Amino acid sequence: MSEATHPTGGLTRRGFLKTTGAAAAGLACAGAVGVAIGGGALAPAKATAQGEERTAHLCHQFHCLTGCNLKCTIRDERITLIEPSDIVADKKHSTICLRGIGELSHIYAQDRLKVPLKRVGERGAGEFEQISWDEAIKTIADNLKEAQQKYGEGSVFIRKSTEAGIEFDFITQLLHADSGGNWGLDRGQANGLGPAFGPWSYLSNRSHWEFKDAATIIELSHNPLESAMVWSRPLMDAKEAGTYIVTIDPRFTGTAAKSDEWLPVRPGTDAALIQGMLKAVVDNEWYDEAFVLAHTSCPYLVDRDTGKSYRSAEVMAPNPAVVSAEPVGAPMVWDTVTGAPVLYDSANAIPALEGEWTVDGKHLVTEFTLIKEWLDTLTLEWAAETSGINQQTIVNLADRYANNGPAIIDIGLGGADKYTNADVLGHSTAMLVALTGQYGKKGAGYGSYCGLGANDPSATFNYWVLPEEYHYGDSPVSMYDMPYQENSIHAALTFGDAFTLEAGAANDMLEWVKSLDFFAIVDIYHSSAVDYADIVLPACTKFECEENVKQLRDSMGHVMLANGMVDPMFESKSDLQIERLLAAQWGLEDLLPESYEELARFMLDGAAELDPRMEGITYDALLEHGGVMALPETGDDYMPDGLAEGFLTPSTRIELYYEYLVDQGHELPVYEDANEAYESNPKKAQFPLYFTQGKSRYRIHAYYSANEWFQEDFGLSLNIAPEDAEARGIVTGDDVRVFNDRGSFVATALVNRSLQPGVLFMAETTYTRYYKEGFLQNVTNSARLERGYSMFFGPQIPYNDVLVEVEKA
Ligand SMILES: Nc1nc2c(c(=O)[nH]1)N[C@H]1C(S)=C(S)[C@@H](COP(=O)(O)OP(=O)(O)OC[C@H]3O[C@@H](n4cnc5c(=O)[nH]c(N)nc54)[C@H](O)[C@@H]3O)O[C@H]1N2
Ligand SMILES: Nc1nc2c(c(=O)[nH]1)N[C@H]1C(S)=C(S)[C@@H](COP(=O)(O)OP(=O)(O)OC[C@H]3O[C@@H](n4cnc5c(=O)[nH]c(N)nc54)[C@H](O)[C@@H]3O)O[C@H]1N2
Ligand SMILES: [Mo]
Numbered sequence: 001m002s003e004a005t006h007p008t009g010g011l012t013r014r015g016f017l018k019t020t021g022a023a024a025a026g027l028a029c030a031g032a033v034g035v036a037i038g039g040g041a042l043a044p045a046k047a048t049a050q051g052e053e054r055t056a057h058l059c060h061q062f063h064c065l066t067g068c069n070l071k072c073t074i075r076d077e078r079i080t081l082i083e084p085s086d087i088v089a090d091k092k093h094s095t096i097c098l099r100g101i102g103e104l105s106h107i108y109a110q111d112r113l114k115v116p117l118k119r120v121g122e123r124g125a126g127e128f129e130q131i132s133w134d135e136a137i138k139t140i141a142d143n144l145k146e147a148q149q150k151y152g153e154g155s156v157f158i159r160k161s162t163e164a165g166i167e168f169d170f171i172t173q174l175l176h177a178d179s180g181g182n183w184g185l186d187r188g189q190a191n192g193l194g195p196a197f198g199p200w201s202y203l204s205n206r207s208h209w210e211f212k213d214a215a216t217i218i219e220l221s222h223n224p225l226e227s228a229m230v231w232s233r234p235l236m237d238a239k240e241a242g243t244y245i246v247t248i249d250p251r252f253t254g255t256a257a258k259s260d261e262w263l264p265v266r267p268g269t270d271a272a273l274i275q276g277m278l279k280a281v282v283d284n285e286w287y288d289e290a291f292v293l294a295h296t297s298c299p300y301l302v303d304r305d306t307g308k309s310y311r312s313a314e315v316m317a318p319n320p321a322v323v324s325a326e327p328v329g330a331p332m333v334w335d336t337v338t339g340a341p342v343l344y345d346s347a348n349a350i351p352a353l354e355g356e357w358t359v360d361g362k363h364l365v366t367e368f369t370l371i372k373e374w375l376d377t378l379t380l381e382w383a384a385e386t387s388g389i390n391q392q393t394i395v396n397l398a399d400r401y402a403n404n405g406p407a408i409i410d411i412g413l414g415g416a417d418k419y420t421n422a423d424v425l426g427h428s429t430a431m432l433v434a435l436t437g438q439y440g441k442k443g444a445g446y447g448s449y450c451g452l453g454a455n456d457p458s459a460t461f462n463y464w465v466l467p468e469e470y471h472y473g474d475s476p477v478s479m480y481d482m483p484y485q486e487n488s489i490h491a492a493l494t495f496g497d498a499f500t501l502e503a504g505a506a507n508d509m510l511e512w513v514k515s516l517d518f519f520a521i522v523d524i525y526h527s528s529a530v531d532y533a534d535i536v537l538p539a540c541t542k543f544e545c546e547e548n549v550k551q552l553r554d555s556m557g558h559v560m561l562a563n564g565m566v567d568p569m570f571e572s573k574s575d576l577q578i579e580r581l582l583a584a585q586w587g588l589e590d591l592l593p594e595s596y597e598e599l600a601r602f603m604l605d606g607a608a609e610l611d612p613r614m615e616g617i618t619y620d621a622l623l624e625h626g627g628v629m630a631l632p633e634t635g636d637d638y639m640p641d642g643l644a645e646g647f648l649t650p651s652t653r654i655e656l657y658y659e660y661l662v663d664q665g666h667e668l669p670v671y672e673d674a675n676e677a678y679e680s681n682p683k684k685a686q687f688p689l690y691f692t693q694g695k696s697r698y699r700i701h702a703y704y705s706a707n708e709w710f711q712e713d714f715g716l717s718l719n720i721a722p723e724d725a726e727a728r729g730i731v732t733g734d735d736v737r738v739f740n741d742r743g744s745f746v747a748t749a750l751v752n753r754s755l756q757p758g759v760l761f762m763a764e765t766t767y768t769r770y771y772k773e774g775f776l777q778n779v780t781n782s783a784r785l786e787r788g789y790s791m792f793f794g795p796q797i798p799y800n801d802v803l804v805e806v807e808k809a
Contacts (some may be wrong), residue, residue, distance in 0.1 A: 051076035056564025057085055057627040058542055059553040060100050063163045064700045065450050066230050067555025068095045069628055070103075072543065077566050079107060079543055089630035093556040095230035098698060102707050103543070107569075109706035111526050111769070113538035114570035123514045126531035133571070133581070136535050140493065141585030143518035143534070144175065147491035154178055154473050157482075157489045161496025163703065164522070164539070164575060167551050167599070170592050171493070171582050173470045178489060181475030182794030184784075185502065186413035188422025189429065191791040192669065193447075194321030195658050196430040198648030199792050202411070204447030211238035213443030215405030218397075219247040220429070221270060222412030225254035227695040228450065232258075244404075246397060248273065249415065250692060251719075251761050252754040263397075264756050266388035267690040268674035268801060270416040271425040273394060275671060276383025278432050279375045280398035287402070289353065291437030295643060297655040298368035298435075299351040300331040301341060307662040310364050312343055316650040321792045322660045331651055334366065344651055367657040371431070374668045386671070386679075388756075402436040406443030409433065413448055414694050418800040420675040420785045427658065427669035434654045440643035459554035459631055460611035461603040466591055479503065480782060480797055483512035491518040495539070495575060497527035501701055501765055504797045506777035507743045522578055525706045528768040528775060539575050540568035545596060546577060549623075552600040554631075559617050561600055563627040664787050674801045675783040687740045687803035689724065689760050691779060696763030705766045716771060717750040719761040720806065725751040728806060735772065735809040738762075740802065743778025745771055746809045760806065764799065772809075779804055 053075045060068045069085035082103050084096040099106070116136035121127025131139075147155045158177040160169055172179050190202035211217060211234045225232045232255075239245060239258060247256040248263045248270060256262040265273055281287055292298045301310040311329030318325035332341040333351035341359060342349045354372070356365045380391040387394075401407045409429060411417075416425055429446065438444040477487040480503050492513070503509040506528070513519055513532050520535040521527070530536050542550060543566060550562035568574060573581075576596055583589040593599035600619055607614040617629050646652025658667050676683065677690050698714045699705060718736055730736055734749045738760070747762065755761055768775045780799045788795030 054564055055626075056562070057087065057560065058550065058562035058565075059555050059560035060096075060542070061163060061700050061703070062166055062553065062555075063703070064097075064099070065228060066095070066097070067553060067560075068097070068100055068230060069093070069555070069558060069560055070096060070100050072564075074564065074566060079104060079566060085628060087626050087628050088556070088558055090557070092233065093558065095556075097229045099700065099704050099707075102698075102704070102709055105709050106704055106707040107541050107543050109525070109708060111706040112569065113523055113526055113530070113536060113572070115538060116571065117536040119534045119536075123519075123532045123534075124510070128536065131535075133537075133573070136537055137581045137585060139535050140520045140537075141582065143520075144491050144493065145585075147517060148175070151488060151490050154476075154488045155490040156473075157479075157492040159479065159492075159494050159498045161494070161498050161501065163700070164495040166553070168464060168576070168579070168592075170466065171579050173466050173472055174583055174586060174588050174591070176471065176473040177493075178473050178475045180479035180498070182478040182480075183502075184478060184480045184793075184795060184797045186417060186796075187793035188417040188419070188796040188798075189411055189413075189426030191788065191793050191796065192423035192426025192428075193430045194426075194792050195319050195649070195660070196427070196434065196647075196654050196656055197446075199321040201647070202413075202426070202447050204410075204445050204449045206408075206445040206449070208234040208410075208449040209237075210443055211235055211408065211410075211449075212241040212243060213406060214238060214243050214408045215443070216244045216246065216400050216407040218401065218407070218409045219245065219249070219255055219259065220409055220411045221249060221415030221417065222247075222410055222448075223249065223253040223255045223415075223694060224410070224412075225258065226697040227412065227414065229697055244400065246400075250690070250756060250759050251694075253694075261397075263389050263393065266386070266679070266756075267692050267759060268416070268419040268421065268677040269387045271421060271428045271669065271671055272383045272386035273389050274425065274428040274432055275375075275378055275669070276380055276387070276389075276391070276394040277398035277401065278428065278435070279378055279380060279383065280395045281402050281432065281435055282372060282375050284399075286398065287435040288437030291439075292368070292435060293351060293353060295437075295439075295653055296434045297331065297344075297651065297653055297657055298366065298371070299333045299353050300344060300367050300651075300655075300657065301334060301364045302367055302370060302657060304356070304363040304365050304370075307659070307667060309657065309659050310341065310359075310362065314343075319650055319655070319660070320648055323790050323792060323794075325660060328650055328659075334364070344653075370657070371668060374670070378671075401432075401438070406441055407436075407438045408444060408449075409438075409446045410449050411447060413450070415692075415800065417796065418693075418798055419677060420783060420788075420796075420798045420801055421672050422796060422798075423785070423787070423791060424666070424669045424672060427666075430654070431656050431669065434656055439654075459559045459617070460607055460614055461552065461554070462605065462607060462610070464593060464599060464602055470588075470591070478794060480784065480795070483508040483782075490516060492516055493520045493522070494529065495522045497521065497523060497529040497702065497767075499532075500528040500768075500775075500777050502797070503782060504777065504780040504799050505742050505782035506775070506780070508782060522575065524572070525703075526767060526769055527702060528777075531768070537578055538570060538572040539578060540572040544568045544572070545574050547595050547597055549600060549627075550574070550596050552596075552603050557631050557633075559614075559622065559629050559631065561619070561622045561627040562596075563623060660790065661787065666787065675785070675798055676781055676803050677801045681803065683803055687805045689758060689804050689806060691738065691740075691760045691762070691802040691804040692800045693762055693764040693776065693780075699763065699766070702765050702767050705770055711770065716747040716766060717762065718747040718806070719750050719752055719755055721755040721757045721759065722751055722753065723757040724760075724806070725749060728808065730806070730808055736806050737773070737809040738776075738779060738804050738806050740779050740804045742780075743774060745774030745776055745778055747771070747776075760804065
């Protein structure tokens with residue numbers, strides 16, 4: 001490939017590997033990973049050099065949910081400049097963030113994994129020696145084969161981290177491996193919202209470009225100015241248009257700073273705040289009665305004595321958002337014309353919204369009556385005391401939300417989602433949206449406005465499928481349960497560090513990993529789990545490939561084919577070639593695409609037959625256009641709003657009463673404390689501080705930690721309020737130890753006013769090698785909510801549901 005002609009620029013690529021490979025082979029041995037390679041691949045390009053220069057474009061990271069198209073200047077086979085793309089159709093999509101600008105320092109970082117490694121020390125000690133690719137691949141295959149022969153197919157666990165797993169995941173399916181079951185991430189509120197609006201309704205079906213059409217936007221536990229930087233634009237457009245923005249966050253975030261109002265909620269108590277709003281809405285009759293009658297389950301009848309819905313014999317499909325739900329009868333309402341129960345959709349009926357009747361000895365009430373009775377048991381004093389937000393503020397917000405034109409609740413998938421009581425929050429917010437009718441009209445809506453197909457139309461590609469006999473194995477135990485529940489896993493292979501990034505209480509997870517017969521990892525950087533692996537394979541970054549093209553993705557209304565890549569650095573390889581090498585050990589490599597080019601051609605070939613909007617977007621056309629082509633415009637309002645064609649619920653209306661949780665007392669969003677983070681927890685005597693985390697604009701989770709610029713200036717800051725710091729004799733710059741009964745780590749104190757006393761904040765997560773001692777994920781919580789197992793997305797990992805103490809280290 002090194003001599004291949006560049007398809008757009010017509011320039012040749014040099015034999016880059018010939019020199020860097022030799023340099024890397026010379027240095028790699030135990031402990032040498034991360035040592036500087038003098039004058040080799042990591043040396044800066046000379047700005048004055050006269051050399052061959054070309055540009056290439058690619059879709060940057062997915063997992064910041066952004067996917068900027070970046071323009072790279074490559075001189076003498078070294079990337080020398082990274083800029084926002086100038087060939088996207090719409091200038092507003094010409095975006096880049098600090099991570100994109102800083103990529104040079106990241107791609108050429110010292111902490112890249114450079115060569116295949118074999119563990120020589122204890123698991124966890126990080127002692128390795130260099131081995132050949134052949135030996136590494138064979139060792140992995142031998143161990144996976146042995147496990148499957150000894151213990152069965154289900155004994156092999158293979159998991160890709162999100163960013164590593166977007167285009168394909170072949171080897172897992174070829175081996176029928178266990179891929180770890182429910183993810184346990186980003187769907188805590190979704191669990192509580194799904195039964196009402198449909199399983200995937202937590203992803204807003206509206207465009208964030210209509211933020212400016214809202215009178216009010218509530219940013220609920222969401223910090224888009226860091227977690228969705230390049231889309232802060234629609235939010236700022238709204239601000240300029242006069243939209244009133246409220247941010248609910250324990251911390252004074254960048255987003256809070258741009259808002260009209262900041263509500264510093266106590267961690268883990270958002271549901272109490274929303275329930276205070278619900279109470280104000282119902283007590284003051286600020287609900288939208290016409291919407292409630294037409295589109296929600298509020299008039300449906302419930303048998304007061306059993307808590308079960310009163311239904312006809314006629315069978316309807318079960319609620320798709322409820323695990324193992326049974327088919328149900330059609331709901332009934334009380335018809336005020338005939339004075340009798342009738343089917344909910346009877347044409348001539350005028351259903352009662354409230355009331356209680358006795359039919360055949362059954363005491364029937366409407367759901368709305370039950371909701372009112374439940375809200376009567378709550379007080380605004382309670383909501384204020386629990387959430388830390390005063391009563392009048394709660395009432396004012398409810399008034400503004402319900403009575404002041406269209407309003408949006410834009411939820412974050414971090415923050416409040418990462419407590420065990422997130423489903424209660426989701427259910428409460430669903431009720432608030434439904435009762436006020438803030439749904440299905442321009443400038444109104446609820447969910448994560450996260451652009452995953454919602455802000456921009458997405459492309460249609462063919463999907464490379466393996467022959468039927470190759471498929472994922474069962475995952476009877478989810479990954480987050482593996483340290484705690486009996487399971488059949490004996491050997492593991494991960495692409496990216498899933499074990500410590502995706503599981504709370506990393507000490508527990510790593511103890512379990514240590515108990516495995518075998519563990520191998522494919523990563524680009526020396527991530528935390530690398531030290532526990534028996535074999536380590538170095539993958540290359542997005543900017544490198546054995547070929548001139550790499551992944552095909554779609555983002556921001558464009559199809560993007562990464563083109564003009566440089567060769568993989570050191571001895572790294574692309575994920576596709578690594579999967580092919582592995583597959584070859586089973587003689588199955590021919591089932592995989594040979595190259596990214598073959599994969600991209602396949603994905604595009606005939607795509608226009610699946611979706612006419614793909615017309616003309618072919619592999620060759622893409623290369624001619626520098627790798628970027630726009631999809632036809634669809635306008636802001638292209639997504640269905642759910643009202644016309646109905647919701648994905650049995651009755652196609654918003655169903656607010658969760659019959660499947662009657663036995664657990666959660667048919668209504670009855671408040672409950674978080675698992676650990678709550679005021680009256682006796683643990684607070686020992687561990688008095690809430691430890692919250694969130695995203696940093698400098699990283700995508702742990703990714704970008706290896707960028708040395710970021711390490712210098714944006715390292716391991718533990719944000720602490722002045723009162724808490726003073727009480728412990730801590731000043732900015734001190735090394736501090738953060739600890740609880742699960743573990744500890746050392747970070748650098750940053751004393752500041754962004755936090756209320758009693759609350760800490762730190763950006764999640766960074767590879768262990770950047771800590772002096774321990775790491776953040778040691779102290780986080782892995783409690784799983786029992787109720788969660790009956791929910792669509794399963795229990796969620798409550799990373800933020802954490803109490804700690806801090807002392808000077
Ligand atoms: N830069 C960057 N962007 C990213 C990512 C990244 O790693 N880096 N990751 C992407 C991913 S996977 C996700 S899921 C999204 C998440 O996007 P967000 O939800 O915006 O991300 P977070 O920063 O985790 O959480 C948001 C806020 O929740 C606050 N918070 C903590 N506890 C509570 C609480 O109890 N109540 C309330 N109301 N707020 C609380 C935190 O202070 C934080 O400011 O970001 C995506 N975007
Ligand atoms: N304490 C705490 N932990 C959290 C959170 C929190 O709030 N607090 N938030 C959580 C959230 S919202 C999420 S979504 C998860 C994210 O967890 P992941 O889905 O695992 O995160 P990613 O950033 O996609 O993947 C990062 C890993 O993949 C590697 N990698 C990146 N690109 C590639 C590639 O192309 N090929 C290969 N082979 N490897 C690659 C990186 O080096 C790193 O090891 O983390 C969660 N972890
Ligand atoms: Mo996430």
